[in-house]
Amino acid sequence: ETGVTQTPRHLVMGMTNKKSLKCEQHLGHNAMYWYKQSAKKPLELMFVYSLEERVENNSVPSRFSPECPNSSHLFLHLHTLQPEDSALYLCASSQGTSGGTYNEQFFGPGTRLTVL
């Protein structure tokens, strides 16, 4: 596989479920990102990892828990979500960061999450 892949592509879960979103990049990048895109709100950058260390956390509720075990994989663990968390979750990767300067990002197709 090439580029950035995300699984699953679609996910429906109840508010008491625990699920995880997975992102994998095959580009040799060392920075990865989680974004949330809701229908009626601006795009939100949730987390940024550089060399497996979290370098940006944009006040995301603790029911979203990111994990970056290595530079190729990024997870978003979900638990006790609310219906308003329903959105498209996008993963991206880039080659390096320099402080708050994020180089060109390559995006995955996203996971469409619906919380019932």
Next chain:
Amino acid sequence: KQEVTQIPAALSVPEGENLVLNCSFTDSAIYNLQWFRQDPGKGLTSLLLIQSSQREQTSGRLNASLDKSSGRSTLYIAASQPGDSATYLCAVRSNTGGFKTIFGAGTRLFVKA
């Protein structure tokens, strides 16, 4: 708390026209500002990145300016083409107690052939 506003929300212009998209932010203590485009059903493409110490950046037909004191950035597109049709997003990054990035709601641009 930083707030980012983009005006207009939508814009339709004939091909060949020069146009300006606006982005305003409430807290001038920014680290950098970045313009992106998003095509329907796709991720973001980075267009221009302006560091807080810079006034403008140019790439081809695009020119972005930054005026921190007034909390404004503009994206100028020269000689617009139908392929420029997309949503343009402005993202403001600050470094107060850690990096934070706030996006505007975007301007949806349609360039008519």
